[in-house]
Structure formats: structure tokens, C-alpha cells
Amino acid sequence: MTNAATSPSPRILVVDDERSITDLVSMALRYEGLQVEVANAGRDALESISRFRPQLVVLDVMLPDLTGFEVLERMSRDGIGGRVPVLFLTARDTLDDKLRGFTLGGDDYMTKPFSVEELIVRIRAILRRANGDGANSARIVVGDLELDEESHEVYRGSAVIDLTPTEFKLLHYLMLNAGRVVSKSQILDRVWNYDFDGNANVVEIYISYLRKKIDSLGSRLIHTVRGVGYSLRPPRQQQ
Amino acid sequence: MTNAATSPSPRILVVDDERSITDLVSMALRYEGLQVEVANAGRDALESISRFRPQLVVLDVMLPDLTGFEVLERMSRDGIGGRVPVLFLTARDTLDDKLRGFTLGGDDYMTKPFSVEELIVRIRAILRRANGDGANSARIVVGDLELDEESHEVYRGSAVIDLTPTEFKLLHYLMLNAGRVVSKSQILDRVWNYDFDGNANVVEIYISYLRKKIDSLGSRLIHTVRGVGYSLRPPRQQQ
DNA sequence: CTCGATCTTCAGCCATCTCACAGGAGATCC
């Protein structure tokens, strides 16, 4: 998930009529080092695509003026965007069969509510594919801990670690921020669905699960920073 | 299905008057790394063939102006295309005996609705034949599991495994994505016909069939990644 | 048309996962 120093930061267009969604997503993506532009309606999106030339469009299916599908149609009809990959957003209960047809070429979709963590994983996957660097793997390494985004496998040294989906997302987030302290509320915002309104104690619980599965196999990697949050880092040789 | 680094990516012309079909097919083929051009009528197709010089034409039999057969006739009459191989598309109930005759000269046909998976297999087969590397087989190997695209034979070690068509397509897709998790909806999109609108439970059922036929003969190859999808991978020796 | 093979749906079972609760352990401050 590190930015290849060679390529300039990718441009992403986020299209949704709910402000809360575009705010949330665009903030997270900017934090990831991506260039973000926002549109709130289909026509604005089309304008932005032809001007901003994004490498990827995050597109709500339900827009006030056009559906996401119509946006796509007009794009290809008017010859703009030249087949930009699209990540559709849709409510779970509106999940349209039509979407299935679109997930074939490099595109993908997510149902709302999603976790920002997962959105970013998918965006990275699409960008990776579009760049054709399939070799450039989706593997994150911290010390003797390895996580493969594609196969969903996690290793500590030679040991395979079996994680539940939530544990996986949490570890993924911690590994992306290795060496940095992340607060419980940051974790909650990123790893859990954005409409989760439960108690922040879940984070503690899942940290505890991860420790049992990961820290029990070697030196401690997950550290509590009391009053601040958690930090995953390899045992320091020195410093 | 990996791109030979040596040869430039093949050019394919897709001819159909239904937008949904050309969108679907061209997106999928571009994702496979092929160059695609689209035509919506017979005359446009002829023009495109002489200009774009495709290595293969995917040709709907029923076009607004000409039939697919007429397109073919004019091609040879006007000496354009120099006998480009053709993959015909036709509705199942219009399946013409004339079509069966065409499968002799390196051509092939498919009835609508088809699965994208199968379309791509056939296109790859035609391109392979056209390049004369018939010997260079279409054999995929994952661990002790082998699948031959041409003969439709599957082996686990020395044992022959007998699969139904759907089981075969599913296994083929899993093997192409060996080591990667594929979601049930991805599978549904690629392996089932594009107009299939049943629920994802079919995938579970066919995974279950495959497991009975394949995993019962040795170590587990098909793994469930709960909440994400399935992954086919050889047993890990180490790492 | 009939039959058998294959495909699909339905429904129930089971395993797993998620998360709230609450008491205990440990850190921090005075």
C-alpha cells in the first residue's frame, strides 16, 4: 500500500449525493495520498470525468439525476473517460442484478454501509490491476508478520494464522500503520462499518483476539499505548 | 490466460446490435488484455474489419442490416479480412444447422445466453489455433491437479475426474485464480450465464460437488474464506 | 415422448463470528 515513488498519485473521483459519504471517503482517500475530487450528481460527475480524468471512479448507483449505470452509458456514448474502472456503491437491499454485469471488466461494487478500510483495499486492488503490475504483490510485511491481501493469508514466520474477517481487517489496518499509534476511535472509524454505533470496547476485544493468535507465537508486536491507542511494530533492535 | 509477453495483444472485433452484449463482452475481453473494437451492424463490421484488421471477430448472427453469414460472404467476396476466424453468437432457439457447418474451418459458435468464462475459453482456443501453437496445450496445473481446456479432462494425480459442464467451468475459473480469493459474486458473474439471476447459494452447492470429486482424493485444495469467498491453492509445503 | 442427467431452489442444520456485559488486572496519580 506504499506509493510507488515512480508514479504520480492516482486521481479518484467520488460521486455520491450524501455529503456524509463523500466527506468520509474523500478524507480517507486523501489521507492515503490519493488525489480526490467529489461530485454530488451524475451530470457533475460526467463533467468532472472529462476534466479531471480520474484513474478510478467511486460511483453511487442512486443519484438524484441519473443512475450510476446511466452515467457509465453516457461516458461510453460520449467517448469520455475511455473506460475508467468504476467502484459502485449501493444499498444492500437495492442490490441490483445489473451490477453483476458490470463487475466483469475490472469493476467492482460494495454495499452500504461499508467499512472505509475495505473500500480502500478494493480501490488499491483496482488500481493495481489497472497498472498491470500483478507481480507487485499485495503483501504487507512487518517484522516476521506477513499479510497477503489477495489470498487473505497471514503468516507469523512459518506459521499460518487463521483469522476471522474482522480480525483480518483490524490487523490489516494496524500493519498499514505499523510503527504508528492509532487510536481506538480511528480504528473504529476505519475497520468497522461507518454506521456502527456499538461500544468502543469491541476494539479492545478484537485486539485481545489478535494478541492470542499473533503475539503468542513470538515477541510482542501489538503494544498498548495507554490513554492513546495501539501500535503494531516489530521488536526494536535498538533505538 | 496470462499474456504472452512476446506477442502484442490480439485485436478482437465484437459485433452485436444489443448494447448490453457488446458492453459486457468488450469489458471482459479488455480485462483479459485484448484490444477490442465494437460494431453494431453488419456494414460497420465490414468497415472495421478492413481498417482494424482483427485477429478474431465475435459476430452476432442476427444483425439489423445483414446476417452474420452475409457479413462473412461479403468479406470473402470483397477480399477483406483474408479469412479471419469468427466466433458466432446466436440465440439458442435460432440455432441454425448452417452454423454447425462453420465450426469446421477454425470457427466456432456460442448460443446466448453464455457465460463469460466460456466465451473467453473459446476465444483463447481460436487464437491459439490461429497462431499454430496447437501443440502448446491449454493445460492448467495447480499442485497435483491438472485441467485441459481443450479436451475438458481433469486429473488429480493419476486419477481421472469426471465433471459436469458447470463443475468444469467453476473449477477452471478457480484454477485460473489459484492462490487468490474469489468472491461468490465474482464466480457467479463469470461462470454462470450472464442472465442468471438466482442466488449465490448455487455457488456453494457446486463448490460442495467439486469438493466431493476433488478434495476427497487427497489433501484439501478448495478452501472457504468465510465472509469473503473461496480460494483454490496447493497445500503449503512450507513458508 | 420418455427417461436420465444435470441444474436450481428450498429449507434446515451447524459452526462460527460478533459483541455486550462485567469482574479482574494493571497502570497512574496523589
Place this chain on the structure above:
DNA sequence: GGATCTCCTGTGAGATGGCTGAAGATCGAG
């Protein structure tokens, strides 16, 4: 050392996801 936080974790209820047997639908061959 004691009071007071913060964090940890065992327990268990409820939700979810995945598996599979069985029955109905469909297709294709003879």
C-alpha cells in the same frame, strides 16, 4: 499505599454465513 482510571478477557446470547439433503425444473438423447 490506596484510589481511580484504563484496559483486558471469560462467558454466552444472538446473528450470520456456509453446507447439504431432497425435491422440483429443465435439458438433451434416443
